[in-house]
Amino acid sequence: MTALPATASTAPGANLTITEVETIPFAIPYRKPLAFASGSVSVAEHVLVRVRTAGGLVGVAEAPSRPFTYGETQASIVAVISQIFAPAVVGTDALHRERIHARLRRTVGNPTAKAALDMALWDVVGQAFGRPVTELLGGYADRMRVSHMLGFADPAAMVDEAERMRSTYGITTFKVKVGRRPFRLDVDVCRALRQHFGDAVELYVDGNRGWTPSEAARALDAMSDLDLTLAEELCPADDVLGRRWLASRTTIPTVADESATTPGEVTRELLGGSANAISIKTARTGFTDSRRVLHQCQGLGVEVVIGNQIDGQLGTACAVAFGSAYDATTRRAGELSNFLDMSDDLLAEPLQIHDGTLAVSGRPGIGVTVDEDKLQHYRVDL
Structure with missing residues (x-):
């Protein structure tokens, strides 16, 4: 850099x-x-x-x-x-x-x-x-591995999209949106992805608060053979006891997202046992509070993932600047690719994903220029 x-x-x-x-x-x-x-x-x-x-x-x-x-x-x-x-x-x-x-x-x-x-x-x-913001924050790396979010569709369409992301951009980590009723719709999707890719890709799921705790438990049981690495916000964010019960009965790390939007909420989720991993989104906590959340997680020994707020390229440049700055945030692929689903963007120099990674710009600040x-x-x- x-x-x-x-x-x-x-x-x-x-x-x-x-x-x-x-x-x-x-x-x-x-x-x-x-x-x-x-x-x-x-x-x-x-x-x-x-x-x-x-x-x-x-x-x-x-x-x-x-x-x-x-x-x-x-x-x-x-x-x-x-x-x-x-x-x-x-x-x-x-x-x-x-x-x-x-x-x-x-x-x-x-x-x-x-x-x-x-x-x-x-x-x-x-x-x-x-100096680049990445260096001011921590300067650990100059790029991150990329995870791509797959929205609701039938199994064949979601497999096709994942295959396109792998063949075109080298992405091999996929966050699968779940939370539909009946939950078998999502079980079938995850099974189709695993059958198509074998162990060549990482899969994890995000429910966006769509299931009750009992539905989530049954769905995770039905997917127990698919080697899912994370399960994010499967139940309503305000169902504290239900999420605590679910986290206690699964071996898949439970990620708090919408239930952990502030440093105080992160403390509640982790100490209360409702989650044992945290999604950090610079779009909602900026760089300053994202750093506070990260330090909480490091102090408590829990994993983090750099999340995506369906950001454009400017928001994605901010996310990769933060994620690249620390050892802990580079250990998992960051959700940095959904700007590819947009028909256009504002940056004069578009972001480029190569070999499954996205690099920071290396220029001072966030390092991007808006096309006026x-x-x-x-x-x-x-």
Whole structure:
């Protein structure tokens, strides 16, 4: 990983006072809808967040609206940033992240809005010091292995998609969306994938809160011979006792996702026995709180996986920047490929997956450039 040298405009000591926080909602269709137990997505309705400083630096990140997961919409993300967060941080030095986060925490909820603002600030700081964010966070590696999410379809279609991802991009780890009723629909899919690939691929499942604990237990029993490596959020996030019962009766590591959206919730899930692994999503905890979650998990000796919020390429660049920074987050493949399902994207230089891996850019900050013509074409606020 080669960092660009600092220039006069990006040297340490540049004025990092925040002068503006800009929000631009945009919409890019998917080539095909991604369906799962809690909903489906056919259009990426996201918000580009830009932080500008007095020294001329501009940090960027992307906030995905997920009303069925976090209760956030494009309109709510734009409103909370422009009306509450921006006035709270303008005039503050971008290096004073703890002061900024203390102000953001006064407002409850709004995780992806807070996360995008946090990552845009890290982008500014990386540019100011002429170093990639990956290096500022930890600098462990310059790339990650990639896992691809497979949405609901019939077994043949899901096998075909997985085979295309393996043959085209070298991806050999697949997260299979489950949680349908009857659960045999998903059992048949997982069995078809294992029969097609044998032991050449890793398979794990994500229920998006779709099953009751008893349904999940029966489904896992029916798939006990398929060598599944993880089982993520199979039951409702607020069914604490049911999830605790399920985690106690299965040998497959139980991953908390929607039930562990804050450091406090992570503590509850792990100490309460409802989960023994955690999905870290930079789209909902940014870089700052994702690091707090990671350190909790390391201290308690539990595994982590870098998750996907059906991110575009900008969000994916943030996820791989964080995931590459630490030993613990590189041990498993990160969910970094679903931007391939989008019909287009905003980056001037598209991300490229080669041999099943995605590399960080190596440029200062997050290291990406937004194509202004594409942004103009896809923005929905004009």
